[in-house]
Amino acid sequence: MAARTKVSIRINGTAYSHEVEPRLLLVHYLRDVVGLTGTHIGCETSICGACTIMLNGAAVKSCTVLTVQADGGEVLTIEGLAQGEELHPIQEGFWECHGLQCGYCTPGMILSTYQLLLRDSKPSEDEIRHAIDGNLCRCTGYQHIVDAVQYAAKKLRQKAVGNRILDPI
Amino acid sequence: MPVSKLVGAKVRRREDPRLIRGLAHYVDDISLPGILHVAILRSPYAHARIKGIQTEAALQVPRVVAVFTGSDIGDRVGAVPVASQNPTLRVPKRAVLASDKVCFVGEAVAAVVAEDRYAATDALDRIRVDYEPLPVVSDPEKALGRESPVIHSEWPDNVAFRWTLKQGNLSKVFKDADKVVKQRLVHQRLAPIALEPRGVVARYFPGEGELTLWSSTQIPHLLKTQLSLMLKLPENYVRVIAPEVGGGFGSKLNVYAEEALLGYLAMKLNRPVKWIEGRRENIQATIHGRGQVGEVEVAAERDGTILGLQYRVIADIGAYHQLLTPGIPPLTGLMLSGAYKIPAISIEVTGVFTNKMSTDAYRGAGRPEATYVVERMMDRVARELGMDPVKIRRKNFPKPKEFPFKTATGLVYDSGNYQLALDKALKLVGYEKWKRQQKRLRSQGRYLGIGLSTYVEICAMGPSAAMPAGGWEYGAVRVEPTGKVTILTGVSPHGQGQETSFAQIVADELGVEIDDITVIHGDTAVVASGIGTFGSRATAVGGTAVLQAAQRVKEKAREIAAHLFEADLEDLVFADGKFSVKGVPKKGITLEQIALEAHMARKLPKKMEPGLSATAVFEPSNFTFPFGAHICVVEVDPKSGAVEIKKYVAVDDCGKVINPLLVDGQIQGGIAQGLGQALYEEVIYDENGQLLTGSLMDYALPRAKDVPRFELARTETPTPVNPLGAKGVGEAGTIGSTPAIVNAVVDALSPFGVTHIDMPLRPEKIWRLCQAKEAASAGGRR
Numbered sequence: 001m002a003a004r005t006k007v008s009i010r011i012n013g014t015a016y017s018h019e020v021e022p023r024l025l026l027v028h029y030l031r032d033v034v035g036l037t038g039t040h041i042g043c044e045t046s047i048c049g050a051c052t053i054m055l056n057g058a059a060v061k062s063c064t065v066l067t068v069q070a071d072g073g074e075v076l077t078i079e080g081l082a083q084g085e086e087l088h089p090i091q092e093g094f095w096e097c098h099g100l101q102c103g104y105c106t107p108g109m110i111l112s113t114y115q116l117l118l119r120d121s122k123p124s125e126d127e128i129r130h131a132i133d134g135n136l137c138r139c140t141g142y143q144h145i146v147d148a149v150q151y152a153a154k155k156l157r158q159k160a161v162g163n164r165i166l167d168p169i
Numbered sequence: 170m171p172v173s174k175l176v177g178a179k180v181r182r183r184e185d186p187r188l189i190r191g192l193a194h195y196v197d198d199i200s201l202p203g204i205l206h207v208a209i210l211r212s213p214y215a216h217a218r219i220k221g222i223q224t225e226a227a228l229q230v231p232r233v234v235a236v237f238t239g240s241d242i243g244d245r246v247g248a249v250p251v252a253s254q255n256p257t258l259r260v261p262k263r264a265v266l267a268s269d270k271v272c273f274v275g276e277a278v279a280a281v282v283a284e285d286r287y288a289a290t291d292a293l294d295r296i297r298v299d300y301e302p303l304p305v306v307s308d309p310e311k312a313l314g315r316e317s318p319v320i321h322s323e324w325p326d327n328v329a330f331r332w333t334l335k336q337g338n339l340s341k342v343f344k345d346a347d348k349v350v351k352q353r354l355v356h357q358r359l360a361p362i363a364l365e366p367r368g369v370v371a372r373y374f375p376g377e378g379e380l381t382l383w384s385s386t387q388i389p390h391l392l393k394t395q396l397s398l399m400l401k402l403p404e405n406y407v408r409v410i411a412p413e414v415g416g417g418f419g420s421k422l423n424v425y426a427e428e429a430l431l432g433y434l435a436m437k438l439n440r441p442v443k444w445i446e447g448r449r450e451n452i453q454a455t456i457h458g459r460g461q462v463g464e465v466e467v468a469a470e471r472d473g474t475i476l477g478l479q480y481r482v483i484a485d486i487g488a489y490h491q492l493l494t495p496g497i498p499p500l501t502g503l504m505l506s507g508a509y510k511i512p513a514i515s516i517e518v519t520g521v522f523t524n525k526m527s528t529d530a531y532r533g534a535g536r537p538e539a540t541y542v543v544e545r546m547m548d549r550v551a552r553e554l555g556m557d558p559v560k561i562r563r564k565n566f567p568k569p570k571e572f573p574f575k576t577a578t579g580l581v582y583d584s585g586n587y588q589l590a591l592d593k594a595l596k597l598v599g600y601e602k603w604k605r606q607q608k609r610l611r612s613q614g615r616y617l618g619i620g621l622s623t624y625v626e627i628c629a630m631g632p633s634a635a636m637p638a639g640g641w642e643y644g645a646v647r648v649e650p651t652g653k654v655t656i657l658t659g660v661s662p663h664g665q666g667q668e669t670s671f672a673q674i675v676a677d678e679l680g681v682e683i684d685d686i687t688v689i690h691g692d693t694a695v696v697a698s699g700i701g702t703f704g705s706r707a708t709a710v711g712g713t714a715v716l717q718a719a720q721r722v723k724e725k726a727r728e729i730a731a732h733l734f735e736a737d738l739e740d741l742v743f744a745d746g747k748f749s750v751k752g753v754p755k756k757g758i759t760l761e762q763i764a765l766e767a768h769m770a771r772k773l774p775k776k777m778e779p780g781l782s783a784t785a786v787f788e789p790s791n792f793t794f795p796f797g798a799h800i801c802v803v804e805v806d807p808k809s810g811a812v813e814i815k816k817y818v819a820v821d822d823c824g825k826v827i828n829p830l831l832v833d834g835q836i837q838g839g840i841a842q843g844l845g846q847a848l849y850e851e852v853i854y855d856e857n858g859q860l861l862t863g864s865l866m867d868y869a870l871p872r873a874k875d876v877p878r879f880e881l882a883r884t885e886t887p888t889p890v891n892p893l894g895a896k897g898v899g900e901a902g903t904i905g906s907t908p909a910i911v912n913a914v915v916d917a918l919s920p921f922g923v924t925h926i927d928m929p930l931r932p933e934k935i936w937r938l939c940q941a942k943e944a945a946s947a948g949g950r951r
């Protein structure tokens with residue numbers, strides 16, 4: 001077995017520290033080591049977006065990031081979005097607008113939406129479709145997902161407080 | 170207190186909270202103490218003899234526990250089963266691990282079991298397989314040629330089966346017809362690509378003798394039966410659980426080698442094992458869909474009346490059959506009348522072995538092929554006769570009063586009003602306006618196309634007599650002592666939302682709050698029996714079983730209430746979730762109170778069994794036939810070959826709607842998949858049987874930007890086949906959309922003399938056609 005490296009990563013506000021193989025993918029670290037299985041794997045080749053998370057404030061495909069690259073970083077996964085029982089407005093949007101069927105793409109879609117709404121609080125339909133173009137959904141045909149993003153954007157605009165409107169933690 | 174009527178209402182899904190919070194459990198999210206990971210070595214050759222396999226080096230890799238080859242397993246695991254019957258069927262033996270030879274790229278030859286995924290994958294590289302390559306045939310038409318290599322030497326050629334259906338006086342109608350139009354059509358191979366690949370976890374308890382298998386499957390109960398046969402374990406010691414399943418589209422309506430292999434490994438090693446399919450494996454070794462090459466001929470009168478249709482088709486089977494492989498092309502045959510009165514129809518299917526993965530049921534399963542044949546030909550014939558495509562369709566529809574309508578292929582369409590759906594779609598899209606626009610733009614060198622598809626499909630599979638493994642479905646309703654209601658269903662939803670829609674049905678029937686209801690599915694130890702989710706059957710068949718079980722519960726509750734009130738049964742009324750005696754509505758008794766009495770069992774009518782639950786098995790008398798009209802408007806740029814969808818309208822009739830949100834979702838997702846077939850998707854093998862589209866880089870799925878906003882509307886023609894009146898909606902969008910889009914593109918290119926283009930309509934293909942035409946007519950188009 002290869003030498004192990006120590007990593008310390010804050011995930012959803014909690015500090016984690018483990019010894020990992022340098023080649024361990026971040027998505028496997030999150031799922032298999034930390035036990036946060038909400039982040040999914042649909043291709044392992046950066047195409048489907050099911051593994052999308054936020055790393056240091058940017059959406060990344062965690063199947064293409066090594067765990068050691070995230071050392072010292074801050075990660076937000078789907079499990080970190082809701083505050084207790086209160087859903088994040090993006091989650092609410094997906095629920096209200098039937099933005100998911102099998103749900104497998106959903107965590108990645110929601111995190112890509114999170115990134116979009118950080119940058120743009122009032123995206124057009126075109127901009128939404130552009131923003132989620134790196135996330136495949138085989139079930140929905142995307143229409144209800146677009147509706148969900150619009151719902152969330154509106155809700156967030158109503159709730160906006162300063163510029164920390166999206167911070168779930 | 171309850172309860173507004175929920176059936177027909179937009180109820181948001183009860184399964185969503187766990188999914189949107191990342192708390193659901195798909196197979197890979199299941200972890201058991203001491204679990205081992207399995208990786209599978211697959212053949213890089215499409216056809217080769219295996220002369221030897223060396224596994225020693227793989228066993229040296231740290232944390233590797235064992236390596237298995239086909240000869241290690243021998244006949245301890247039975248062959249991969251095929252359920253569809255056909256007297257001409259040839260069934261080559263498909264072992265869970267190949268031992269003598271491999272017949273397609275991706276066929277499994279060895280399995281590594283290790284303490285973690287990475288070690289298992291490392292060890293795959295250390296296995297040495299000595300292959301002797303054999304001649305390959307990957308093209309199904311060539312596979313029928315005299316010169317072709319024969320894949321299975323038990324038989325003299327590559328014919329897998331034949332199937333024919335002939336009705337009506339074909340030779341006469343073709344002789345007498347004013348017009349005969351012929352066309353060769355290719356239905357390319359598609360990969361279903363459920364976003365969650367397949368996966369299996371297996372655990373064996375030797376003391377109890379019990380095997381539990383978690384699999385990403387659409388058919389836990391059928392899988393349980395087949396596993397017990399393959400593993401030679403008594404069926405009552407096998408439990409299959411379909412946990413959260415990340416999409417199926419038919420690809421998980423199967424019994425796969427890996428499912429039995431994992432069961433075997435768990436028993437052999439006495440440790441739990443897990444295998445999670447990678448995406449490359451998924452495209453190599455999970456079933457494909459479509460894969461037909463056909464010649465169609467249609468005979469018509471000058472006024473557009475269709476007299477007859479003949480279809481000769483080669484179905485590309487792949488190297489082996491999977492569960493329903495030979496059953497798919499006959500569905501094409503049965504649906505060749507489409508939404509029209511066609512008095513004479515014939516189909517001749519030749520199933521052909523090729524050195525490729527098997528084809529089987531992919532969303533629509535044989536019906537998209539039929540609809541594509543019929544709808545493409547309606548346009549071809551209309552063009553030849555100089556008729557509007559709308560007019561020729563109207564001319565040949567059966568009228569609403571002609572239902573139930575018997576087709577030449579022997580089906581009885583339950584109910585329909587095809588004109589109504591078409592009229593609604595024409596109005597919604599603004600047909601005449603687009604026609605004028607088309608004309609105007611053409612004079613400016615811009616090419617608009619308007620494409621139509623008026624489809625009918627067969628679903629709610631189905632009467633048992635027409636099914637390979639039973640067409641009924643099981644449902645149970647149990648009122649717990651506290652009044653909470655548990656629904657058990659034999660269907661196995663994986664995104665369709667029946668945890669919500671079935672609860673809606675029962676909430677209405679029993680007058681309880683939907684939040685007091687839970688729906689359990691997908692566990693053979695908990696749900697007594699079942700068939701599963703496919704063929705748009707879950708609501709129409711499974712929902713009816715649940716409804717009937719709820720009605721039985723209600724009847725029993727009524728008897729208990731009557732007994733408690735010392736009243737006659739007929740004098741009891743049920744309203745707002747309460748039974749009361751006629752005229753004294755104030756003194757009511759709730760289902761909750763009755764449930765408690767039923768379980769305490771002290772004041773029950775004589776001879777009544779305690780408890781408050783009921784089961785039902787619903788066997789439908791016929792299939793159902795949803796229908797609709799899809800209209801697509803495209804603009805094609807002949808300079809780039811790009812297709813832009815400018816408008817898409819779909820009017821679908823799936824009978825009675827239980828939850829409009831879910832129905833819209835099914836239609837939208839279905840259209841996107843049909844659009845994928847029309848424009849982008851194709852599984853390509855080269856002549857050496859190498860898979861050229863083995864990743865999502867090469868196999869192009871529609872992305873958010875490729876898909877327009879669909880405008881949906883409905884007509885609602887209930888089916889008489891079940892008491893819900895629901896027909897089913899899982900496949901309609903896929904079936905209706907593909908021909909509408911292709912018809913639109915062909916229409917756009919008609920000034921270039923184009924009458925047909927085979928799918929997928931990639932820009933390059935369109936560009937070449939336009940270039941060829943321009944070169945040929947240098948000096949003036951049209």
Ligand code: FES
Pocket residue numbers: 040041042043044045046047048049050051052061062063064
């Ligand atoms: S799993 Fe990371 S992009 Fe598909």
Ligand code: FES
Pocket residue numbers: 099100101102103104105106136137138139140364415416664
């Ligand atoms: S909801 Fe199934 S892949 Fe998006």
